[in-house]
Every structure is written in structure tokens, then in C-alpha cells.
Amino acid sequence: METIIFSQKVAEDLGSYIKQLGYSRLGIITDSNTKVHCYPKLGQSLPEHVHFSFEAGESNKNLTTCTSIWQWMTDEGFDRKALIINLGGGVTGDMGGFCAATYKRGIRFINVPTTLLSQVDASVGGKLGIDFNGFKNHIGVFTQPEAVFISDLFLETLSEVELRSGYAEVIKHGLIKSKSYFDCLRTEGWQNQDWRGITERSVQIKKEVVEKDPKESGLRKILNFGHTIGHAFESYYLNTEKHLLHGEAIAVGMLCEAYLSNQKSGLPAQELAIIVEKILGIFGKFEFPEDHISGICDLCSQDKKNEGDKINFSLLRELGNCDFNIPVNKEEIQQAIIYYKSL
Numbered sequence: 286m287e288t289i290i291f292s293q294k295v296a297e298d299l300g301s302y303i304k305q306l307g308y309s310r311l312g313i314i315t316d317s318n319t320k321v322h323c324y325p326k327l328g329q330s331l332p333e334h335v336h337f338s339f340e341a342g343e344s345n346k347n348l349t350t351c352t353s354i355w356q357w358m359t360d361e362g363f364d365r366k367a368l369i370i371n372l373g374g375g376v377t378g379d380m381g382g383f384c385a386a387t388y389k390r391g392i393r394f395i396n397v398p399t400t401l402l403s404q405v406d407a408s409v410g411g412k413l414g415i416d417f418n419g420f421k422n423h424i425g426v427f428t429q430p431e432a433v434f435i436s437d438l439f440l441e442t443l444s445e446v447e448l449r450s451g452y453a454e455v456i457k458h459g460l461i462k463s464k465s466y467f468d469c470l471r472t473e474g475w476q477n478q479d480w481r482g483i484t485e486r487s488v489q490i491k492k493e494v495v496e497k498d499p500k501e502s503g504l505r506k507i508l509n510f511g512h513t514i515g516h517a518f519e520s521y522y523l524n525t526e527k528h529l530l531h532g533e534a535i536a537v538g539m540l541c542e543a544y545l546s547n548q549k550s551g552l553p554a555q556e557l558a559i560i561v562e563k564i565l566g567i568f569g570k571f572e573f574p575e576d577h578i579s580g581i582c583d584l585c586s587q588d589k590k591n592e593g594d595k596i597n598f599s600l601l602r603e604l605g606n607c608d609f610n611i612p613v614n615k616e617e618i619q620q621a622i623i624y625y626k627s628l
């Protein structure tokens with residue numbers, strides 16, 4: 286598994302790490318926002334390198350942007366000893382990592398996550414990929430980064446909605462693996478957190494799961510709680526005026542899937558009520574017309590946990606415990622979305 290370094294002097298620590306690692310050429314990938322807000326924070330500490338930046342946003346996590354990245358690597362003459370640093374959120378990490386892991390069958394990369402979401406979740410565990418024809422992360426590979434450098438210094442410039450989006454994955458970690466973590470989150474107001482402490486605890490949970498099942502043959506599916514329906518919402522509204530951030534979509538998905546957990550995997554009604562209160566209290570309700578429901582349901586058919594026609598969910602047994610490979614039919618999914626709408 287990758288080395289994870291929590292650092293307060295990230296520029297210096299990253300500089301020394303890559304020096305001892307050795308490489309032929311160094312390339313940094315940012316998006317248009319991290320180029321402005323995060324790249325300058327690495328300052329002069331990085332040795333000679335080349336830099337590629339793409340237009341920020343989920344709608345650019347696609348093959349067209351990958352083509353530009355691979356072209357840049359080719360034009361710069363990167364060989365197999367070249368090293369990439371992905372400086373940005375989950376979009377930069379997923380796509381920059383995917384491009385590195387496939388260029389000349391794989392060159393090394395380091396993640397420097399700059400959003401809460403990527404610090405607590407996306408930068409760790411080696412799931413890389415891009416969206417394809419509107420389907421989330423449809424094309425990708427599992428390849429671990431060499432290292433991940435996490436610093437809350439980057440969070441200073443992050444907007445509140447982006448911070449909140451990351452908080453959805455934090456809640457997910459408590460719900461699937463640690464009731465005591467979820468209880469701590471319940472008692473705190475979400476905005477003024479000890480982000481370093483939160484990140485360490487979330488990364489610990491993610492790391493423990495990924496170490497046991499790096500390629501998602503079983504247990505790792507619990508990290509996907511909220512994502513079967515959440516990704517369907519995210520995909521359905523991508524490139525529309527109602528588009529949802531990843532964490533916002535996962536918040537909707539977790540509520541639908543908490544309902545299914547109550548129906549199908551034993552989550553007690555009072556625990557469902559606690560989850561609803563917590564998540565709605567932070568994210569509010571996402572409003573959408575009833576005639577969108579069947580289109581959203583249909584998107585669940587492309588989920589990567591499915592086997593043939595069987596749509597498999599990861600559902601909670603209780604707070605802090607999650608089961609996986611639970612088949613749910615389209616009618617039940619529809620009911621879950623109707624339940625969400627009724628809240």
C-alpha cells in the first residue's frame with residue numbers, strides 16, 4: 286500500500302521525498318483552480334519540472350482530457366522513469382493517476398490531495414479512472430500511488446460547499462465502520478472541525494479496508510455505501526443546471542440506501558432516523574421532479590458492483606457496520622428514491 290504522509294511543511298517534505306525516490310523527468314498535473322491556489326504553495330521547493338493544467342470540474346474527467354495529458358507526456362518525452370505529481374482534488378487524482386498508470390503501461394505518481402474529499406477518501410486506495418458517456422468512473426484501473434502527502438494547508442482556500450461535499454465521505458466512514466466516529470461527528474457542528482484529526486481517522490478506516498481487499502472482490506464494497514444510487518443521481522444531473530457535487534450526490538444516495546438498509550439488512554428504525562436527521566441537517570433536501578425517478582433508477586444498472594442483471598448494494602446492518610452484495614430490485618430502488626422525496 287502507498288506511503289501516507291501527513292505534513293505541515295508539505296513543500297519541503299515532498300521535495301525531499303521525490304529526491305530520494307529518483308526519476309528521469311518530473312511532471313505536475315493541476316486543474317485550473319489548484320494551479321492558482323495550490324501550486325504556488327509548493328513554491329521553490331520542487332526541483333525542475335514541467336506542468337500541465339486542465340479546466341476544473343467533473344465534466345472534464347473524461348477521455349478528451351486524458352488524450353491531452355497523454356499527448357503532453359509524449360511531447361515532453363517522458364520515459365518509464367518519469368514521475369507525476371497530482372496536485373488537486375479527486376478529479377485530478379483519479380484522472381492524473383489513470384493517465385500515469387496507463388502511459389507506457391505505467392509510470393509512478395504521487396498524490397497531493399487539496400480538497401477535503403480527496404484527503405479523506407479519493408487520494409488513498411488506488412481506484413483511478415474517468416467518466417465515460419455519462420457513466421461514473423466507467424473506465425479505470427486499480428494502481429496505488431507511490432505516496433500521498435496530506436496537508437490541511439490546502440483547505441484554507443476551499444469553498445464551503447466543497448468542504449461539505451468532502452464531509453459526506455467522512456460521514457460514510459463513520460456509518461460503515463465506526464459508530465464511535467459517527468457519534469463524534471454527530472455532536473460536532475460540521476464546519477469547525479479539527480480537519481487534521483478527521484482526515485487521519487477517515488484515512489485509517491479507508492486504509493484498513495483497502496489493505497484487506499485492494500481490488501474490491503468483497504469487503505471493499507462497503508466503501509461504496511451510498512454510491513449505487515448516489516452515482517446515479519450524480520450521472521443523471523451531470524452537465525445540467527441541477528448538477529450535484531460528488532459528496533452532495535452521495536449524501537442523497539446514503540439517505541436512500543439507509544432506507545433500503547432498514548428494509549433489507551436490519552438497520553433499526555431509530556438509527557435510520559438518526560442518519561436522516563444528521564445528513565438532512567447538513568445537506569438539506571435535493572428537489573427533483575417525480576418523472577426523473579425512472580431514469581435515475583436505470584443508471585443503477587451500470588454500477589460496478591453488479592453481477593449480470595443483479596444490482597448489488599452495500600447496506601448498513603447497524604451504525605458502524607455494513608454488509609455487501611445485497612441484491613435490490615428496480616422497484617425497491619424506486620421506493621427508496623420515493624422515500625427520499627417524501628422526507
Ligand SMILES: NC(=O)c1ccc[n+]([C@@H]2O[C@H](COP(=O)([O-])OP(=O)(O)OC[C@H]3O[C@@H](n4cnc5c(N)ncnc54)[C@H](O)[C@@H]3O)[C@@H](O)[C@H]2O)c1
Nearest residue numbers: 318322341374375376377399400402407412439442443531
Ligand atoms: N478514487 C477514489 O477512491 C475516489 C473516492 C471519492 C471520490 N472520488 C472522485 O473524486 C471526485 C470528487 O473529488 P473532489 O470533490 O475533490 O472534486 P474536484 O477535484 O473537482 O475538486 C473540487 C473543486 O475544488 C477545486 N479545488 C481543489 N482544491 C482546491 C483548493 N485547495 N482551494 C480551492 N479550490 C480547490 C477544484 O478545482 C474543483 O473546482 C469525483 O470524480 C469522484 O468520483 C474518487
Ligand SMILES: O=C(O)C(=O)C[C@@H](O)[C@H](O)[C@H](O)COP(=O)(O)O
Nearest residue numbers: 406410412421422505508509512589
Ligand atoms: O475506494 C472505494 O472503493 C470507494 O468506493 C470510494 C468512493 O468514495 C469513491 O467515490 C469511488 O470512486 C467509487 O468507486 P466506483 O467503483 O463506484 O466507481
Ligand SMILES: [Zn+2]
Nearest residue numbers: 454512531535
Ligand atoms: Zn465517493
